[in-house]
Amino acid sequence: MSMEIKVIVFRLDSEEYGVEVNQVKSIERVQNVTKIPQSANFVKGIINLRGNVTPIIDLRTRLGMEYLEATDSSRVIIVGVEGMQIGLIVDSANDVIDIPGNLIEAPPKVVGNVDAAYLRGVAKLDDRLLILLNLDKVLDTVEIKKLEEIGKSI
Template structure:
């Protein structure tokens, strides 16, 4: 995934838009190209025999959306849902998936200079999902590559829940 795909004009840095959200105390970002909408978490219907990171499905304006608890998928401890809990509705090819996050903050531009590769010290299990790290003021933002969160087989299992 090319993080900063927009060609800058001469003398200007390339930049791309990212949706920023929190999981616990950590800030994450994903490329806005994949995010169709940000929704409140509605009623969830549990699906029997689904993996632990699959919370269930939700009805969104007549469409059944499979929901992935991003905390659990990334190996973080489960969190409580609150009024701030949001669902990132993501389009990956012809598949639509909802990723549950603690709160979705905003959409921001990131310049090429603000994005760095994932540091070696951060090479944990979670690192395989990372596309890089950005610095926003004093805070580090972990940039997720949404195409790596689920493999093809897992994506197909979610599709079958629809």
């Protein structure tokens, strides 16, 4: 990779993660979520965001981390993947940075608890490591597609 990519940086636990800006529609405060019965444990439910029914995913739970209640610094990153709009609850969203492509390495097999299938790569930036998520894999589940159908029927 040689081109620069622009990413939104957010935190889960003590780790910094990034998603490409072109996949992010907005960053919102956590709001009331309508629960959906019999959905996966990482699915918090749906919200009405400016007239769009948007599924909300707890990214910590999705990536196998311990569940934590939302705090004042928690945010919902609204992303667009395969024509769907989905909200990801993160501990905080704090930065937008440009990463030169030559600083991005292939992901190791596992980073913390996170399976490499969910990772696009790891960027080594001066004194920090930034884990880049592959949203297509993180969000590629039957469960999320089912939520989208529920949202359309509401």
